[in-house]
Amino acid sequence: MKLFTLFGNPVSHSKSPLIHNSVFNEFGLNYRYTRTHIEDGYQIRDKFFELNLDGANVTVPHKEIAYEICDEVVGIAKKVKAVNTIIRRGSRLIGYNTDAQGFLDSISMFEKIKKVLILGAGGTAKAITSILLENNFDITVINRSQGRLQSFEDLNVKTYTWDDFRVSKVDLVINTTSAGLTDNKLPILKYDTLTEVLKNSRYAVDVIYKTTPFLRLAESLNLKIKDGSEMLIYQGVLANQYFTDFKIHKEKITEVMFKAFYLES
Ligand code: NDP
Numbered sequence: 576m577k578l579f580t581l582f583g584n585p586v587s588h589s590k591s592p593l594i595h596n597s598v599f600n601e602f603g604l605n606y607r608y609t610r611t612h613i614e615d616g617y618q619i620r621d622k623f624f625e626l627n628l629d630g631a632n633v634t635v636p637h638k639e640i641a642y643e644i645c646d647e648v649v650g651i652a653k654k655v656k657a658v659n660t661i662i663r664r665g666s667r668l669i670g671y672n673t674d675a676q677g678f679l680d681s682i683s684m685f686e687k688i689k690k691v692l693i694l695g696a697g698g699t700a701k702a703i704t705s706i707l708l709e710n711n712f713d714i715t716v717i718n719r720s721q722g723r724l725q726s727f728e729d730l731n732v733k734t735y736t737w738d739d740f741r742v743s744k745v746d747l748v749i750n751t752t753s754a755g756l757t758d759n760k761l762p763i764l765k766y767d768t769l770t771e772v773l774k775n776s777r778y779a780v781d782v783i784y785k786t787t788p789f790l791r792l793a794e795s796l797n798l799k800i801k802d803g804s805e806m807l808i809y810q811g812v813l814a815n816q817y818f819t820d821f822k823i824h825k826e827k828i829t830e831v832m833f834k835a836f837y838l839e840s
Contacts, residue, residue, distance in 0.1 A: 579608040582619050583634035586610040594811045597835030616640030630818045631661045645670030654705045657698050660814040675706035677810025690745040694762045695752035696723035742771045747778040755787030808832050
């Protein structure tokens with residue numbers, strides 16, 4: 576039996592066990608995926624070996640610590656400096672970031688996207704910015720406070736706070752802030768400014784897995800909208816490919832995960 580888990584705090588409502596176990600069951604693999612609530616991210620390494628895991632996912636708030644505790648970090652995780660997928664190779668832990676590719680896959684159906692406005696400057700904004708830059712999108716980041724914008728300036732991205740931002744035309748606006756996650760808030764308190772921002776875009780995406788006030792406003796202004804469910808599924812697809820050593824076709828994993836996710840919703 577191979578064992579996998581999701582490390583995070585909280586983990587109780589996560590759909591990761593559902594989507595990963597649906598693939599393991601469908602393909603008759605003797606693999607099991609569980610949840611492990613962990614307070615201190617620095618315990619992930621010891622816990623990983625104690626549970627005799629073959630792989631794991633890491634979620635909020637431990638992704639940056641997961642980056643530190645791996646023996647080797649591969650691919651875009653090095654740029655993002657955050658790891659959400661860990662694979663054991665012998666006694667070594669190898670770290671990957673599948674959130675970035677998951678986001679890119681989730682917007683693949685959108686047409687003619689070049690200019691992208693990202694609201695928020697946290698870990699998810701960093702992952703999305705890194706993959707979009709690699710794919711030659713034109714990125715602007717706005718955050719409510721200045722502090723976290725420096726690391727985006729270091730990537731040569733245009734950055735603003737809401738005070739110095741001037742609205743211009745974009746193709747896609749992405750909410751990566753936690754506004755709307757557990758409250759009814761918009762990512763900016765100035766309703767008129769956000770309305771103006773959205774009126775100047777064709778698409779709006781929220782990384783939260785439900786229809787947030789941000790998405791409701793965008794939809795009312797006739798933008799095409801998407802919540803974070805597909806990003807979650809697609810990051811899971813790539814993580815599952817690492818767990819199953821790329822032996823199952825990506826399309827098959829995607830099909831099984833979509834079915835499991837939406838049958839439960
Ligand atoms: P971080 O804590 O790293 O960053 C949060 C960001 O949101 C910061 O820029 C913060 O601004 C801003 N923010 C928080 N509250 C508000 C508010 N009320 N109004 C305006 N801005 C606000 O979080 P993460 O990047 O890790 O996660 C962000 C969201 O992404 C979460 O909701 C999470 O659930 C979701 N997520 C979804 C995934 C998916 O697969 N769909 C994957 C990963 C995350 P400041 O710097 O000023 O504090």
